Amino acid sequence: MRVFKLITKNTGRHLLRTLLTVLGLSIAVIAFIIIRTTVDAWYAGAEASSPNRLVTRHAVSLTFDLPLAYKEKIMKVDGVKDVSQGNWFAGQYIDDKNFFAQFAINHTNYLDIYPEILVPEDQMERFYKEKNGAIVGQGLIDRFGWTLGNKIQLTGTIYPGNWDFTIVGIYTGAKEVTDENTFFFRWDYLDEKMREDMPGRAGRVGWFIVEIKDPTQAAVISEKVDAFFKNSQNETLTETEEAFNLSFVSMGSSIVTGLNIVSFMVIGIILLVLGNTMAMTARERVSEYAVLKTLGFRPGHLVGLIFGESLMIAILGGIMGILLTIPIASVVKIALSAFFPIYTISPLTIVLASSMTILVGLLAAIFPTLKAVRTKIVDGLRIID
Numbered sequence: 001m002r003v004f005k006l007i008t009k010n011t012g013r014h015l016l017r018t019l020l021t022v023l024g025l026s027i028a029v030i031a032f033i034i035i036r037t038t039v040d041a042w043y044a045g046a047e048a049s050s051p052n053r054l055v056t057r058h059a060v061s062l063t064f065d066l067p068l069a070y071k072e073k074i075m076k077v078d079g080v081k082d083v084s085q086g087n088w089f090a091g092q093y094i095d096d097k098n099f100f101a102q103f104a105i106n107h108t109n110y111l112d113i114y115p116e117i118l119v120p121e122d123q124m125e126r127f128y129k130e131k132n133g134a135i136v137g138q139g140l141i142d143r144f145g146w147t148l149g150n151k152i153q154l155t156g157t158i159y160p161g162n163w164d165f166t167i168v169g170i171y172t173g174a175k176e177v178t179d180e181n182t183f184f185f186r187w188d189y190l191d192e193k194m195r196e197d198m199p200g201r202a203g204r205v206g207w208f209i210v211e212i213k214d215p216t217q218a219a220v221i222s223e224k225v226d227a228f229f230k231n232s233q234n235e236t237l238t239e240t241e242e243a244f245n246l247s248f249v250s251m252g253s254s255i256v257t258g259l260n261i262v263s264f265m266v267i268g269i270i271l272l273v274l275g276n277t278m279a280m281t282a283r284e285r286v287s288e289y290a291v292l293k294t295l296g297f298r299p300g301h302l303v304g305l306i307f308g309e310s311l312m313i314a315i316l317g318g319i320m321g322i323l324l325t326i327p328i329a330s331v332v333k334i335a336l337s338a339f340f341p342i343y344t345i346s347p348l349t350i351v352l353a354s355s356m357t358i359l360v361g362l363l364a365a366i367f368p369t370l371k372a373v374r375t376k377i378v379d380g381l382r383i384i385d
Contacts, residue, residue, distance in 0.1 A: 025317025091154030123169035137180035314361030
C-alpha cells in the first residue's frame with residue numbers, strides 16, 4: 001500500500017506534464033481505434049457473407065453484363081437451390097454527395113435468398129404489386145428522413161434519365177453486421193424502360209445470386225456453372241459471396257495496407273511520448289533514488305515505483321482514449337455511412353488498444369529503471385537540482 005501511495009504521489013507531482021502526457025496517449029489511442037475500426041469496416045461485407053450463396057458474374061469484369069437467359073442454365077446445375085439476378089444502378093439522389101447503394105433485383109425471389117434482410121409481409125406484398133416500388137434500409141430512412149409512401153427520384157448515370165420510385169417497404173437487418181443502407185427496386189421496371197429506350201441493353205443482368213444446398217460443394221458447383229458458358233461470348237466467373245466481396249476490398253488494398261501501417265505507427269508515437277516523460281522523470285529524481293537507497297529501499301522497490309508510475313499514466317491515457325472514442329466513432333460512423341454501412345468498434349479492437357497501452361507503459365519504464373538501479377548512491381547524491 002505504501003508503494004502504491006508513493007506511485008500515486010509521484011504521478012501527480014508534475015501535474016501539467018502528467019495531464020499533457022495522458023492527453024497525448026488518449027489521442028493516440030483514439031487514432032488507433034478509429035483506424036482499426038475503419039479497416040474492420042472495409043472487410044465487414046465479406047464477414048457478413050453467407051457460405052450458401054455464390055455470385056456469378058462476367059469473367060472479365062463486373063462492368064460487363066450477362067444475358068438473362070443464363071439463369072435457366074444455372075438452375076439446372078446439381079446442388080443449386082435457387083437463382084436470382086441483380087444490377088448495379090448507380091443513380092444520384094439530388095446530387096452526387098448523397099451516395100448509397102442501389103440494386104435492381106428480381107422481386108420474386110432475390111430477398112428470399114437473403115434471410116438476414118427482414119421486410120414486413122404486407123410491405124413485401126406491396127412490392128410485388130407496384131412496379132416502381134422500392135424497399136430501402138432503415139439506415140437510409142434515418143439518414144434522409146424518408147417514410148413509407150415517399151416519392152423518390154433518382155437520376156441515372158449508368159442508365160440515363162430520371163427514375164421515379166415509391167418507398168413501399170423498409171427493411172432491417174437480422175444481424176448487427178447486416179447492411180441497412182441499400183435501396184432495392186424491381187429489375188423488371190429497369191428492364192421495361194430499357195426495352196423502350198435502349199433495346200440493346202434489355203434482358204441483361206449484372207450478376208446472378210446462386211443459392212446452393214451444400215456449402216461444402218461451393219467449389220464444385222462454381223466449376224460446373226462456369227463450364228456451361230466456357231468459350232461463349234460471355235464467359236462467367238462464379239465464386240463464393242465472400243470471395244466476391246473481398247474482390248472489392250482488394251481494389252483498395254494499398255489503402256488498407258497504409259491504414260494498417262499507420263495504426264501500428266501510432267504505437268511508436270505513444271511509446272515516444274510516454275518514454276520521454278519517464279526519461280525526464282528519471283533525470284530529475286536521480287538524487288531522490290539515491291536517498292531512498294540509503295534508507296533501505298532495494299532495487300525491487302525502485303523498479304516498482306518507476307514501472308508503477310509509467311503504467312498508471314499509460315492506463316489513464318488508455319481509459320480516457322477508449323471513453324472518448326465512443327462518441328467520436330459515432331460521428332465518424334455518420335460521416336462514412338455511405339461508404340462503410342457497418343462501422344462498429346469490435347471488442348478485439350478494445351482489447352488490442354488496452355494491451356497496447358499496458359505494453360507501452362512497461363517498455364517506457366525500462367531505461368529509466370535501469371538508470372535508477374545502476375546509479376551508485378554516491379553518484380546520485382552528487383547531483384544537485
